[in-house]
Amino acid sequence: MDHTVHNKLVSFIWSIADDCLRDVYVRGKYRDVILPMVVLRRLDALLEPTKEAVLEELAFQRDEAGFTEWDDKGFTDVTGYVFYNTSEWTLQRLHNTTTNSQQLLLANFEDYLSGFSFNVKEIIEKFNLKSQIRHMAGKDVLYDVLGKFTSPDINLTPFEKFDSNGKKLPALTNLGMGYVFEELIRKFNEENNEEAGEHFTPREVIDLMTHIIFDPIKNNLPPVMTIYDPACGSGGMLTESQNFIVDPDGEIKAVNSDVYLFGKEINDETYAICKSDMMIKGNNPENIRVGSTLSTDEFAGQYFDFMLSNPPYGKSWASEQKYIKDGKEVIDSRFKIRLKNYWGVEEDADATPRSSDGQLLFLMEMVNKMKPLSKNNLGSRIASVHNGSSLFTGDAGGGESNIRRHIIENDWLEAIVQLPNNLFYNTGITTYIWILSNNKAANRKGKVQLIDAGQMYRKLRKNLGNKNCELAPEHITDIVKNYTELAAVERTTEDSIASKVFDNADFGYYKVTIERPKRLKAQFTAERIADLRFDKSLKGVMQQVYANYAKKVYEDLRAYKKEILDWAEKEGFDLNKKQEETLLKKETWTKQLAILETATILLNKLGNQKYNDFNIFKTEVDDVLKKEKIKLSATEKNQILNTVSWYDETAEKVIKTTVKLSGEKLDQLLYQLDCAVEDLPNYGYYPTAKKGEFVTYETDSDLRDTENVPLKENIYEYFLKEVQPHVAEAWINLEATKIGYEISFNKYFYQHKALRSLEEVTADILALEKQSDGLIHEILNF
Incomplete structure (x- = not known):
């Protein structure tokens, strides 16, 4: 590959924008013309040698065979490509025969574009090329632009040519054309920094990813390989991977x-760039699809040898949720997983992250496309770029944590590499490369390697958007060497690499719920029960309405609807439709009045005695209700009880239930909890004076706490050591135990820098004394 030739081509094409488009387009829009015209010229050059044969085939199909619709295969057999053009025109002929009229040139140009096969027409449409040539014709520059692209001094054809001075111009191979095209994309992305990171991954990052993915198995590559990118952008990762493997x-x-x-x-223009790049390089453009990867499983049932991607992060997928979930149920099989609960029982688990960030869904898409291991294939290898949130966002049992758990417990995660900040064009945040394989080498099984290369970079002379540094070749070599050797390395200098190797279980933890008993005091008073007149969720506004309308609230407030709602809005009560209806309904007020009247009966019967034991208080309330033949729903009864009770640490514990545990029942419980009888209080079962009888207590949600216990530790031993000495009455709620996974680079690679000693600081201060006229010496009293 002759880089000098390619660089000259890029410079020539780059100059077209300044020569012809300067006053017609703003600088950021040059790419809208140049990129599609490069694609068009290359496709045109590939078709030129067979133009006459295609016209003969057209005449045959139209006149002799009498086809009403063209037979694509007839044309593609003639051209030798998966595309064709049935118009009489080529770009050279358009330029040579239309010299005076921009409008005539435009008409002929549009006729030329209409002659392309469907796959090229789609690219033309996605590029919005017809609109661009009309704009150029209207500004009288179309002829000049066309002249530049068909100039004898530029050779975008796969054939040798001679320039205007008779000097030989070498042929441009498909691979060479690909490099020219990619370099143009890179330069335009640098010019348009705010969009560059969305469609373009720095080449050195792709270089690192390809080395990590292919180097470990470079001597055992299959003869036929498939590479997939679910967020392919302009196709850089795909083509660089291909070049890495098959480029001489x-x-x-x-x-x-x-x-x-x-x-x-998903982006139309970027899709057009990628698809045309596939055509230019002789790849099958039909393998590139347009649309949302998350909404539609375009490659359902297909598996790939290698997958590399830089999916969008921090981007909402809320608009695509309906294709993935129906309520809480996941309906897309790509995102369905099963995980074992604490007891070892497999259950369906949520594998969808927060709707505000869908990056891990792209990783799940690639995991879904891994080839199952067999004698005929070596499984799959994945490299995917993510920001830090994929490492630790999400609580145990949540979507992000479950995805990490699914990947790690299946032993697919080989390594994660932390990259330097400010490496990408549109963001300065820290990024990470995840490396996955379902065919780990023997020494990697059950292990995960973390590589901190965050300090390995060299500064750029000129910033490219947020990008102010890059990975040098020696950095890539060091990272790949460290990865390949699976080496644990301590950082020796500030700009060196650090690496650690962990067991899979090191990243997992039990999220254990620690409960404490509810302790309540209770007392009926007129002041406490007065609030029962109002629905708790609408208490503020109902109090005001009652003060204004008194007994009218028990008639029909809808007659005052506009007046009340206008007032409520003016007073700052932000009511939704449902709340408005509840407020104005007669039933709402009469229901609350009935509850208040019941509470008043209870007050009259029980008096205002203060109870230190809520269990006794509740029993006496039940006795009164029974004697008075008052029936309350559980919700109504709890509303009264909650209104007249409050937490007090000196009160008695509130009993939830009393259970008989003996014989087989007791044995089953002890087996389930894996404990002895004397340990049962630590799991919430407290023995009474009666043999085989235990009580459980109501839990106080305000006092509930959680502890993250490493998977390698025993929950009960952790509880005895870390919790019980501080809260003697607490117990473990094993039923609520969840398993989570998170990865913290800061935790594993943070290096503490000791503060300077007082003597050092004092010496520095005194060194300034010579410049301070003795003031510091006087202040420090030396």
């Missing part, structure tokens, strides 16, 4: 291997 100047040089590229992209 690439790293591996497996030139006899067949590599098939697959991808999906």
Whole structure:
């Protein structure tokens, strides 16, 4: 590959924008013309040698065969490509025969574009090229732009040519054209920094990813390989991976291997760039699909050898939830997983992250496309770029944590590499490369390697958006070497690498719920029960309405609807439709009045005695209700009890239930909890004076706490050591125990820097004394 030739081509094409488009487009819009015109010229050049043969095939199909719809295969057999053009025009002929009229040129140009096969027409449509050539024709620059692209001094064809001075211009291979096209994309992305990171991953990052993915198995590559990127952008990762493997100047040089590229992209223009790049390089453009990867499983049932991606992070997928979940139920099989609970029983688990960030869904998409291991294949390898939230966001049992758990417990995670900040064009945040494989080497099984390369970079002379540094080749070499050797390395200098190797279980933890008993005092008073007149959720506004309308609230407030709602809005009560209806309904007021009247009866019967034992108080309330033949729903009864009771640490514990535990029942419970009888109070079962009888207590949600216990530790032993000495009456709620996974680079790689000693600080201060006229010496009293 002759880099000098390619660089000259890029410079020539780059100059077209300044020569022809400067006064017609703003600088950030040059790419809207240049990129599609490069694609068009290349496709046109590939079709030029067979133009006459295609016109003969057209005449045959139209006149002799009498086809009303063209037979695509007839044309593609003639061209030797998966695309064709049935118009009489080529770009050279358009330029040579239309010299005076921009409008005539425009008409002929549109006729030329209409002659392309459907797959090229789709690219033209996504590029919005027809609109661009109309705009250029209207500004009288279309002819000049066309002249530049068909100039004898530029060779975008796969054939040798001679320039205007008779000098030979070498042919441009499909691979070479790909490099030219990618370099143009890179330069335009640098010019348009605010969008660059969305469609373009720095080349050195892709270089690192390809080395990590392919180097470990470079001597055992299959003869036919498939590579997939579910967020392929302009196709950089796909084409760089292909070049890495089969390019004669690439790293591996497996030139006899067949590599098939697959991808999906949601942005129309970027999709057009990627698809045209596939055409230019001789890849199958039909393997590149447009649309949302999350909404539609475009490659359902397909598996891929290698997957590399830089999916969008921090981007909402709320609009796509309806395709993935129906309520809480996951309906897309790509995101369905089963995990074992604390007791070892498999259950369906949520594997969807927060709706505000869908990056881990792309990782799950790739996991879903891993090839099952067999004698015929070596499984799959994945490299995916993420920000830090994928490492630790989400609580135990939540979507993000479950995804991490699913990947780690299946032993697919090989390593995570932390990259330097400010490495990408549109963000300065820290990023990480996740490396997954379902065919780990023997020495990696059950292990995860964390590599901190955050300090390995060299500064750029000029910032490119947020990007102010890059990975140098020696950095990539060091990272890959460390990864390959699975080496644990301590950081020796500030800009060196650090690496640690962990067991899979090191990242897991039990989220254990620690309960404490509810202790309540209770007392009926007129002041306490007065609030029962109002629904708790609407207490404030109902109090005001009652003060204004008194007994009218028990008639029909809908007659005062506008007046009340206008007043409520003016007073700052933000009511939704349902709350408005509840407020105005007669039934709401009469229901609350009935509850208040019941509480008044209880007050009259029980008096205002203060109870230190809520259990006794509740029993006496039940006795009164029974004697008075008053029936309350559980909700209504709890509303009264909650209104007249409050927490007090000196009160008696509130009993939830009394159970008989003996014989087989007791044995089952002890087996389930894996404990002895004397340990039962630590799990919430307290023995009474009666043999075999135990009580459980109501829990106080305000006092509830959780503890994260490492998977390698015993929950009960942790409880005895870390919890019980501080809260003697607490117990473990094993039923609520969840398993979570998180990965914290700061926890494992943080290096404490000791503060300077007082003597050092004092010496520095005194050193300034010579510049301070003795003031510091006087202040410090030396």
